[in-house]
Amino acid sequence: MAGPVLNLLFIGDVVGKGGRNAVKALTPVLKQRHNCSFVIVNGENSANGAGFSLSCIRDMEAADVLTGGDHTWDQKPFETEILSVKNLLRPANFSSLQPGKGWGIFRNPAGGDVAVISLLGRIFMKESASCPFETAEKILAQLSPTVKCIVVDIHAEATSEKAALAWFLDGKVTAVIGTHTHVQTADARVLPGGTAFLSDVGMVGGHNSVLGRDVPDVVRKFRTGMPTRLNVTENTIRLDYAVVSYELETGRAVAIRAASEFFTPEPL
Ligand SMILES: [Fe+2]
Ligand SMILES: [Fe+2]
Numbered sequence: 001m002a003g004p005v006l007n008l009l010f011i012g013d014v015v016g017k018g019g020r021n022a023v024k025a026l027t028p029v030l031k032q033r034h035n036c037s038f039v040i041v042n043g044e045n046s047a048n049g050a051g052f053s054l055s056c057i058r059d060m061e062a063a064d065v066l067t068g069g070d071h072t073w074d075q076k077p078f079e080t081e082i083l084s085v086k087n088l089l090r091p092a093n094f095s096s097l098q099p100g101k102g103w104g105i106f107r108n109p110a111g112g113d114v115a116v117i118s119l120l121g122r123i124f125m126k127e128s129a130s131c132p133f134e135t136a137e138k139i140l141a142q143l144s145p146t147v148k149c150i151v152v153d154i155h156a157e158a159t160s161e162k163a164a165l166a167w168f169l170d171g172k173v174t175a176v177i178g179t180h181t182h183v184q185t186a187d188a189r190v191l192p193g194g195t196a197f198l199s200d201v202g203m204v205g206g207h208n209s210v211l212g213r214d215v216p217d218v219v220r221k222f223r224t225g226m227p228t229r230l231n232v233t234e235n236t237i238r239l240d241y242a243v244v245s246y247e248l249e250t251g252r253a254v255a256i257r258a259a260s261e262f263f264t265p266e267p268l
Contacts (some may be wrong), residue, residue: 003249006110008151009036010177012184012240013069015045015205015212016232020059022204022239022263027062030261034243037110042067042153042179043088045205045212049232050074054081057088065089065106067118069155069180070127072100091120091155093135094127103139105147111248114149117173119165121156121180132156133168140172148174148251151244155180159199166197174251175244177201182211184240184258194252201258202240206233237263 009030014023027039041063046056051074052066060066068090073079082088082100092102103117117139119132136152143150150173154162157180166176171193178185184202191197205212210219213230221228238260245255 003247004111005245005254006038006108006112006149006248007034007036007243007245008038008040008108008114008149009034010151010175010201010242010244011039011041011063011204012201013042013045013179013182013203013205013212014060015182015203016049016234018206018232018234018237018265019204019212020046020056021265022237023060023062026239026261026263030241036243038106038108038114039063040065040067040116040151040153042069042155042201044069044071044155045203047075049212049230052078052081052088054085057085063087064114065104065116067116067153067155067179070120070125089116089118091118091129092139093119093129093132102135108149112149113147114151115143115147117150117152119152119154121154121158121161123156123158123161125157132165136165136169148249149246150174150251152176154178157181159185162199163197166191166195170195174246174253175256177242177244184260186258188242188256188258190253190256194250196244196246196253196256198242198256198258201242202238202260204237204239207236207238207262209233234265237265239263
């Protein structure tokens with residue numbers, strides 16, 4: 001193995017206040033435990049389950065980079081607020097007329113730069129986005145060869161689309177990490193070209209919930225088909241994450257591990 005190996009922490013979709021509190025409390029613990037110097041958090045559900053607000057973003061200040069997804073614009077004020085958040089990415093394959101940016105280069109305090117690219121899938125997704133494969137190719141062509149570590153958040157429903165993107169980018173990026181389904185998958189691996197891949201990292205949301213939402217609410221909605229308010233659960237929170245280890249000098253991934261940690265809020 002050539003030179004130093006760095007570790008980065010990737011945390012799945014943060015759901016509501018409970019999720020934000022868990023990120024606040026557990027990120028320093030996980031950084032220390034896994035010797036991580038850089039943290040990426042998908043926060044698309046952080047504002048009461050849907051979108052972002054500036055105060056929610058402050059709660060997740062442990063993140064070096066925040067990524068979005070199909071819920072990025074759920075909170076209307078965020079259309080302008082996003083311009084003041086330098087480390088937040090909305091999907092790069094949204095229309096270029098949308099505010100914000102879809103990728104960026106960030107300093108890793110332990111050494112080197114980290115390019116983070118946010119992409120949205122197109123299969124079974126309501127939003128219109130252009131081809132994530134083509135968008136990734138175009139962004140990679142613009143990146144300086146001095147940026148070795150490149151992490152892609154593919155926010156998508158279909159595992160096939162996420163796996164295909166990971167194989168397409170194998171050897172070109174450090175990691176392709178899936179988000180959006182809120183359920184962590186058991187397929188973490190490093191592909192032959194040196195790209196770490198995980199179909200879905202999971203969420204930071206109620207352990208006894210349906211994807212972070214109140215169980216009776218969701219069951220009622222499925223059974224009756226009636227419009228139903230799906231409240232966010234704030235009981236015991238499960239924080240799902242992955243740790244990617246990569247060579248500083250090459251950006252090549254050497255390991256990826258997915259895990260979960262539980263957080264029980266203090267009683268009021
Ligand atoms: Fe999503
Ligand atoms: Fe989500």
